[in-house]
Amino acid sequence: MDLKSAFGCHTTPFTREVRLEDLYGLSVFDQARDGILRAIEKRSSAALIAPAGSGKSTVLRAILGRLPEARYVTHYVKCSEIGKRDMCREIARVASVPSASSFPALLHNLQEKFESTLVDAGRRPVLLLDEGHELRPDVLAMLRVVTNFQMDSRLVLSLVLAGQPDLGKLLARDNQDAIARRIVHYASLRALSRDETAQYVEHRISVAGARHCPFDATALDAIYEIGRGNLRATDNLALESLELAAAAKLKVVGAQHVTAARKTLWPA
Ligand SMILES: Nc1ncnc2c1ncn2[C@@H]1O[C@H](COP(=O)(O)OP(=O)(O)O)[C@@H](O)[C@H]1O
Ligand SMILES: [Mg+2]
Structure with a gap:
């Protein structure tokens, strides 16, 4: 055949x-992409919640394609494959601090960097987390600390969490916590x-x-x-x-x- x-x-x-230039254009995809880009622009975080196979990962790729390297350090991570150590490494990478293999070491490196430099000087870190419904509890706990307002106001890390509807439940449960508070924009996709x-x-x-x-x-x-x-x-x-x-x-x-x-x- x-x-x-x-x-x-x-x-x-x-x-x-x-290929990105070959995507099928539909306003629902553009709206999801642009809404999330606006949130990143405002130094906030966003979530994209939709069923499996509805185009989430593709929207994340389209977002990556629109964040200029001169202004952003971006990284795409699949939560299904990632434990605490890997997440530390990814955060260190987007935040441009020395790699750390433990969470306390990472926090130390982040603090050191932001005490010594101006936040606006560098490129802004954007972490795109795909398969967010599979975030492990210990990794979620880490993100909570990093997106904690006091930490995050210096780091200005934008998270984009994409995942299946269970991610919505996970964040709703987290309602009073740092992550959900940092998410200013919720996007969705339809069939x-x-x-x-x-x-x-x-x-x-x-x-x-x-x-x-x-x-x-x-x-x-x-x-x-x-x-x-x-x-x-x-x-x-x-x-x-x-x-x-x-x-x-x-x-x-x-x-x-x-x-x-x-x-x-x-x-x-
Ligand atoms: N805008 C689009 N144009 C063309 N193909 C698309 C588009 N969005 C998604 N696809 C295709 O649909 C399939 C499912 O999309 P994907 O982004 O993997 O969904 P999800 O991450 O929600 O499971 C993929 O194989 C992808 O190639
Ligand atoms: Mg996907």
């Missing part, structure tokens, strides 16, 4: 690594509508090089009925059905391929 000869694709369509889903599929196949959209109207409809406008489900269904059609040496993807793709992807 060669998607190149079958559909003219120069790259595999519907993968995660869509695509039927029309948007069809346009999204057409867009993604065209940026992969296809000159014509191989999905017929019944296929686009089936993708929406099964995937319900979730980007990840849409990607998986579209790629799998495309490969099934290519394997059958067909140039057009129909609803039957999408139904078959569902069975392969999510066996009952």
Whole structure:
């Protein structure tokens, strides 16, 4: 199954690594991105809370692409993979202080730096924390101290916490605490509508090089009925059905391929 000869694709369509210039533009993504950028601009923190596969990590990438290196030290971290030691290292890196392997050592380095220099002199630290719903309790406790107002007013660290709805619960529980108080902006994302889903599929196949959209109207409809406008489900269904059609040496993807793709992807 060669998607190149079958559909003219120069790259595999519907993968995660869509280039920033190839993103499907929709106001809901732009609003989330711009709202968070404004919060960072104001030296505050922000949260992006939405279900799995709705485009959060991609919004974070778009934010990274818009923070000029001359003004910001940014770092992207997946909370699912990170313990206390790693988080210390990441905070040290964005705050441009010597790396520290323990939390007390990190606090010492941060304090030392901000007692000796003017806050406004350097580039501003922005830490983007993805998979925030998987923040470990001890790491969350660390962030609490670092975003504590007295500490943070000198550090001016902006946190962007992205995660699934459980992150909202985690922060709500944390309501009286430093982190939730520093979050001035909450952004969210929604599933695509039927029309948007069809346009999204057409867009993604065209940026992969296809000159014509191989999905017929019944296929686009089936993708929406099964995937319900979730980007990840849409990607998986579209790629799998495309490969099934290519394997059958067909140039057009129909609803039957999408139904078959569902069975392969999510066996009952
Ligand atoms: N604006 C967009 N344009 C094109 N593709 C997108 C866009 N946003 C997300 N995607 C695609 O949708 C999939 C899911 O997005 P992702 O950001 O990983 O979601 P989440 O982090 O919420 O689970 C990814 O494979 C990504 O390539
Ligand atoms: Mg993600």
